[in-house]
Each structure stands twice: as structure tokens, then as C-alpha cells.
Amino acid sequence: MKKKPLIAGNWKMYKTASEAVTLVQTLKAAVHPVMNVEIVICPPFIALSEVSKVLTDTPIELGAQNMYSAPEGAFTGEISPMMLKDVRCRFVILGHSERRQYFKEDNILIHEKVKTALKYSLVPIVCVGETLEEREGKAHFDVVKTQLDECLGNLEKDDIAKVVIAYEPVWAIGTGKTATPDQAEQMHSYIRRLLNERFGKELGVKVPILYGGSVKPDNARSLMEKPNIDGALVGGASLKAETFAQIVREARMAYESGVNA
Numbered sequence: 001m002k003k004k005p006l007i008a009g010n011w012k013m014y015k016t017a018s019e020a021v022t023l024v025q026t027l028k029a030a031v032h033p034v035m036n037v038e039i040v041i042c043p044p045f046i047a048l049s050e051v052s053k054v055l056t057d058t059p060i061e062l063g064a065q066n067m068y069s070a071p072e073g074a075f076t077g078e079i080s081p082m083m084l085k086d087v088r089c090r091f092v093i094l095g096h097s098e099r100r101q102y103f104k105e106d107n108i109l110i111h112e113k114v115k116t117a118l119k120y121s122l123v124p125i126v127c128v129g130e131t132l133e134e135r136e137g138k139a140h141f142d143v144v145k146t147q148l149d150e151c152l153g154n155l156e157k158d159d160i161a162k163v164v165i166a167y168e169p170v171w172a173i174g175t176g177k178t179a180t181p182d183q184a185e186q187m188h189s190y191i192r193r194l195l196n197e198r199f200g201k202e203l204g205v206k207v208p209i210l211y212g213g214s215v216k217p218d219n220a221r222s223l224m225e226k227p228n229i230d231g232a233l234v235g236g237a238s239l240k241a242e243t244f245a246q247i248v249r250e251a252r253m254a255y256e257s258g259v260n261a
């Protein structure tokens, strides 16, 4: 059976703290009432505290866009899991392709971060995805398999049930080029198979696999209707309250029509 969709907004390096408060206030009203969908907002670090206050007593969850792998210490410029917990973050995006590309994060570091997040009861949203070159060279399945193997590493079975995976083909991020629902589903079902093989079917089916890359109101529903697409990680379209709310509504309709079918 389809899972309740999870729609996460990754605001990336957009919005000052005061702009973030205005956006989240509008968003809160735009998505009301939140039904049959889980919503996560991931603003920049500096806005987390203020946004968290606006989200008190709402079902909208808060997430961070990154985190360091150590619990605390002399790591200038980094943010710890406890700092995120303190502002009531429940989620943390790890291994986003922009972190991999511009900040040289590799699977080993991402694996350390995943373990730390789990230790501090944060839900890691672990990002995987191939570049255009890798897809054109037909290496996309292998690339994603290696990312998953290395980022999840030797996780305990109990832990995998607390992880969210996001498949974000790099060529679809911010380009307006979405993977077609069939292309995305092909990769999602492959990821599902890998999870089932590794952790057993009972746990594998529980892991939400989100799609990210140019998700917009007009393509959200056809993506969300696919059996192994459990939600979306939305970049650009999450920066406008009404657009994001529309994606949330499309995801909910896809879910409800699946449940009632």
C-alpha cells in the first residue's frame, strides 16, 4: 500500500531569517489543513530558530540542510546534531549533490553523518543521484548503488527504518528538466530492490524514497502516483508558498486516489 507522502522543501541558500519567517507564515496558512501528507521545511541554519517558533503547534516539521558528523568540538563553522535538536529539527538532509559537488563531501563522510544523525534521533534524508554524464554512459544504476552502499554502510536493521532516501538526478536539479515519472520510478524501484535485498522486504518497503529535481505543481501528481515514489524533495518551487502548497495538494490527491482505488 502507498505510504502517506512526505513533501520536503529545501530552501537552499535562499531567504534571510526575516524573509524565512514571512514565507513560513504564508506557507502555514496555504497548506492548512494538513491531511494525508507529511510536510518538512528545511530553511537555512540561521533561520531555523525563528521558523521553529512559527511552526510550534503545527504538524509541519522542521529539517536542516546539513550537519557535521561530530557531536561537538573545535570545528569552526559547523553545526552539530544537538544544535539542530535544540531548535526542534526532526530531519536533516545529508549528502545533497550540491554538498558533494561544491564542498567535496564523499560517501564516507556522509555515512559518518548518517550514523551521527541516527544516534541523536534525527531522521536523515540521504540524497543519491547520478550526473548527466553518468546517465548518458549508462552508469546511473551503478552510481546510485555505490552511493547507497557506502552512505548507508553497516547500518543496523533497526536504523534503516528511520532513514529517508531522496533520489535526485543531478541533471534534473534546478534545470527544469524533470525525470519522467517512468524514469524516476525505474530508479526508485531499483533502490527499493536494493533495500529489500540488504535489509529484508519487511523493512525495505518502509523506507520512504523521495524524488527531487524540478518538481513543480504540474508534474507532482504523475510522479507521486508511481508505486515507489513516496514524496518529493522540492527546491525552487518550495520558495513560493502557493506553489509549494499546490505540490502538497497534488501529492495528497495522488495518495487519496491510490487509497480509494
Ligand code: 13P
Binding pocket: 010, 096, 168, 172, 173, 174, 175, 176, 212, 213, 214, 215, 233, 234, 235, 236, 237
Ligand atoms: P529543484 O527543485 O530546484 O530542482 O531542486 C531540487 C533539489 O535539489 C532539492 O533538494
